[in-house]
Every structure is written in structure tokens, then in C-alpha cells.
Amino acid sequence: MSPLLEAEQAVLGAVLLDPGQLRQLDWLTPEHFHRPVHRALFAALRHLHADRHPASSAEDSVPLSWVTDAVAEAGRHVRGLTASYAHSLISACPRPGHAPVYGRMVLEGAIHRSVTAHAIRLHQAARADALQGEVEAALRCADVLRDVLNDLARRWGTEPRPVDPGAPPTSGSPAPTPGWANVDEEEQVLLGVLAERPRSMDEVVGWLRPADFADPARGEIYRCLGALHHRGEPVDRITLLWEAQRRGLLADGTLSRDQISAICDGVGPGSAEWLGEQVMRSSVTRVAAASARSIRALAEDEALAPGRLINHALHALGPLDEVRIRWHAANGRPAPTPPAAPLPNGPPSAQVHAALARSAPRPISPPSAPSGSTASSAAVRPPSRGHG
Template sequence: MQFQDDIIAYTERAALGALMLDGDQLAQVSRWLRATDFADPWHGEVFKTLLELHRAGGTTDPQALGAALAERIRPRLADLPRIHEVLAATPERPDTLTYTRHVAETGMRREVGLQGVLLEAGALGAAQAGESRTMTGTCDLVDAALDTVQERWDRSRGRTPTAGLGPVRLRAMAQDPARFLRADRQVTAGPRRDVGVERVNERRLMASLMLHPSAIGGVAEWLTPANLTDLACRAQFTAMLDLTRTCTGVDPVTVMWETQKLVHVAQEPVDLAAVRAAVEEVRLHGEAPERLAANVAGDQLRRIAENATFHIRTQAGNSMLDVGEAIGVGRAFTTTLRRVATALPHERLDTGDRHLALVPTPALDNAAGQASAAVMSR
């Protein structure tokens, strides 16, 4: 909104003017304020110049600033008449710390709000490659950025930082502003989600779990019925989880019997013929549950990352909420994405010999397979 943009620009000018008049405040302000927090790039250059003057032991008055700025970025880009605009926006008795906190908060909210696109790019890469390393690495990077913002937020409020800073390498990478542009280009150029394909993947996974019940526990570690997009699959997975908890045998007949009791979950009668066809297809092709689980996990990563982009941006953009709350939302999504990524191998293996959490037990799976064959032969 134009009004909000005008207020931000006005506050940035007032903050810079206050720092020009009282350069001693730069030592404290620099603990939480960055040049990238300024929405106006020229304001960011002015702040960098003020910091350089202060650290060199020089004065930060308008004349010294103008000369140093022209030397740093050349006279044309320095646009020295704008320094008068900065001074004109500065009250007679400026509250330097308050103004700079406002500028820093705006920058922090902007930085937190952009983390979602990184998660989308990581999810896309992991889904396409069929491996978890891309997703977990992206989550590490996002968490490092959130930790850094949390530290700055605490310092700007006069609190002892509570976030544990990650490795220096990750912290440096998290401060690269170009990473957002690269991620956005990757997401824009990548294929869009196909909900139809996602539902087919879910149906095939449910069919495979009916044939390989020993894999149900492993899938349940990262997938819940509520996260399935296909309502019939929600009911089937709920039934399988209930049967597993009660140590009841799991096979297509038992699952479908229990599923018909869960019409309130599926919201409509489950198509028995479609389920039987899916079970038969999976059985004939001998598709292992870990492979089908990896497909669904890739779909889940992309869906969750899309939701993350919306919710993180919404929370960060709501000035009525504490920045720490937006950071908490971001961390909740990285935790969820890491958990789902465990269904994928750490690295892509061309041999197909993937090491996953799903380890079928032959005895249980053979029993389920025999029951399925009996049903399909009817």
C-alpha cells in the first residue's frame, strides 16, 4: 500500500537523520540494524557509509557523509541533494533507537516473509530428484536465517538473544539476498503441482499398504490421514492405523470393511471397484511401498511448502503480531518438512536400492498378499 510505503520511507529518513546528528548511537544500533533492512537501496548505502565513518573514527555530520558517500558509490549515484530530504524528515529531538528499531523490524519481517519461497524451491528439488538432502539442506538454511533474525529481534528489544546460531557457513549463506531471486526463478520455471497425479499416487500407496501392512508404521511417522488430499484415502489410512493399533490383521477385505464405517471421513461412499483395481495394479507390478511412499512424500513436500509460503508471509506481514511469532511459524514448517523428507533417501541412487524407514516384514506381507489374491480372484 502506498500509505504504508510512504510511512516506511519517512521513518527510514528520520532514522538516518538521527544517526547523522548522533553518530555515537551507531555502535548500539549496528547490533541489530542492517543496510538491507532499508526498503530504499539509497538509504541502505547511506547507512553503510555512516557505519564506515563511525568505525574509522570520523564524524557523521552531513558534510562528511556527503563526501564519503560520493567517494563510495560515485557522485551521480550518491544523489547528494537527497541528504537534505533526510534532514528535513528528522525531528528536532529525534528518538534514534525507536526509529532504527522500526526500520529493523520492517526489514526483519520482509526477510522472514521471503523464507517460504526457499522452502518451495527445496521441496521442488527434492521431489524431482527423489532425495531428501535438498529439502533438509534448505530447512537448515531457513532455520539459520530465522535464528539470525531472532537474535537481531531480541537485541533490538534489549533482550538477551535466545536463538542458537547455526554454523558460520550457513549464517553467511542465509545473508545472501540473491538466494530469494534464484529460488523464485527455480519455482517459476518448475512444473506446477498436479492434484490429479497426487491423488493417484496416494491411492497406489494405500493399495500397497494393504498388501504390505508392516510398512504402515513407517509411513505413519511422517504422514497423517488429514494430510492426504484424496478423501477416500484418508478413510482407508485411518482404518489401517486403527487396525494396526488394535493388532488386527490388515488386508484389502478388512480395510474396506472398516472404511465403510468411516463415511464421515471420506464424506462419500468409497468406490470399491476403484480400490480393488488399484490393489490389483500394485500387486501385479510388484511395486514396493517405499517407492510409492517416496512419490507421496515428494507431493507432500511441495504442498506443505506452498502452504508455508502463504502462512509465513501472512504472519510476517501482520504488524499486530510479534516478529517472534512469525519466526515460530517458519520453524514449525521446517520441522514438518524435515519429518516428511525422511520418507526419501538421503541421496538419489540410480540402482534403486534406497535406504528408507520402511522395512517390510515378509511374514506379514505374504499374509496380506494371499488375502488380496483371494479377493481379486472373485
């Protein structure tokens, strides 16, 4: 049995033993449980507690009706739940007072699952958009994923902010599929147009970048064309070849004479702005898919703490934000500003509550008591962390 499943059983057993534990678990929802039967039972327990079940105000022993009524209520929404299973949950709880810690474990598993699911949706939307020549579905999924990350951060009790993970995550996530989008022809024709009519560079230089090309070699040719344009130098096969040589692109094998000749000799009619938009559209979906793969790899790392997972995932969305801004610039539209998590008067109360539910504050060493003080040792004992 996995630790996550044991944690789900323990938190349910704690609430069945002590309904008052629900007051410390108001940040935990039924959707955070992985098993459907656990989701239904926790929802039933919350419903009975909200309806002021007699067990909610019991001071001594909890009446058996608390268990039987919870099983009956949950049985209306899920099949297979029995009273014997509820009693096995009670046996699976080591200490009811540790319910907030068990709940934290359940929430941690839910965060990883939720981020994984939304990353998969983003990747699927990017693939579909690439096939249809669109970008809007991928951008909407990215916005949903960002909102989910901000909401999970508040529930976990941390401030959502992008943090660089420092190293690519290791995971069994699938590698990028070759031939993501068939934009070879558009890229080739665009470079030919820019080489033949250098003034056309003014139509795309403000928003198209070398990294937007699916073929890195063509991206380097675009970089060389941009350098010549920036310096006001003439553009032809010889000057372009010379610029590539100066950058070491011929020596390291990134480019060849034949590739540059093919660009300069393969001139055809076309609009640089329109062709640039096709390259840009493909770049948006590729970057969205790459961000989704990175976030999924992060979420599948069970050793990654939720706060770090959320912040690293927000950082992984950064490249998509940058390419989105340029995509809107290419279409003459202002880019939407991603909503920041406002904390004008300190963290929200729910955020503070979630953080306190995870750990108690460290004790502050009291000043030395004067001689003759009657303060007992119990008065300066550190607060309990719920382990006894």
C-alpha cells in the same frame, strides 16, 4: 510515503545530524534498509565513523564535511545520491535522539521482507524438487530459513521459540496449486499391494502416515488397512469395506464402495517399501510448500510484531520437521536435529542490547522516603524513553 520509508529517512537524518547516534545503532546494518541509496549511505556513515572521521569526536557542531564525505563515499557504490538529498534527510528527522526507535522501525521492516523472501525460496525449491523427484533442495532451504529466523530473533532481542498463531493467517498468498505431484499411480498401487499382501504393512507402518497421501480418500483407506493390521484381522474387500463403514467414511461420502473395490481388485506387482518412499517423497515437498505459504502469509501481515512473526514462523516449520524425521527413517538415516538457540548463561549481549534499544525498562516505585528526607523529585523521576 510509507511509514517505513519515513523511518529510513529519519534514522539517516539523525546520524547525519549527530554521528554519535551510531553507537546506539550497532545492531542495525545497511542490509536492513529497503532503498539501495539508503543502504549505501548508512554503510558510508558507518565506514567514516569507524575510520574516526573528525565529526565523530566533535563536541559542539558537526562539521559540514561529515555530510559531504558521506555522500562522496556512498556515491562510489550507488548512483543518483546528491548533497541536497542528504540535507533533505536531515530535514526529515524530527529528533535525532529518537534514532534507536527509528532504527527499530527499519529493522522491523527488514525482518518482514527477509522472512518473505526466504519463504518464497522455500516454496520455489519445493516445487522444483517435486518436479525432479527430489527433496534435498527444499530441506536445505528450510534449514536456511530456520537459521535466518534465529538470527533475526537475536537481532530483535527475543528468544526464538515456536508459538502457535492460533488461527490461519489471512493474506493474498496464492492458494495451493491442484495436482502438486503426480503420485496417484504410486498411491493406488501401494494400497493394492498392502491389501493383497497385508504383511507388507510392516515395511511402511513405522514411518508412513495417512496424511502423507496426496489424496485424503486414499489416506483414509491406508488408515483402515493399518487398523486391520494392528488388530491382526484378515484383510480383503469385505473387511476393508466394513472398517470404512465403522469409521463413518461411507456415510459421510469420504469413501465409496467403488473406491475400495478398485483398491482390492487392482492388484499389481510392486514393493511396498519402494512405493511408500515415493509417497513419502511427495509428502515432504508438499509439506515444505505448505509451510512456505503459511510463513509468507505471516510475513505479509504488517500488523504482526517481529517477535510474534519469528515465533509463528518457527511453529510453521514444525510439520516439515516431523515429516523430515520420517523421511530419514524411511531411508534408514538418522534425522538431523535442528539446532536450538542456546542460552546457557542468559541472553547474548547483542540480544540484550537490541531489546534495550527498543524500549527502556519500566521504573520501579521507590520506597517511601522518611520524613525530613532531602531527596528531590528529580531523583525519582522515571527514566526518559527518548520522547523529549
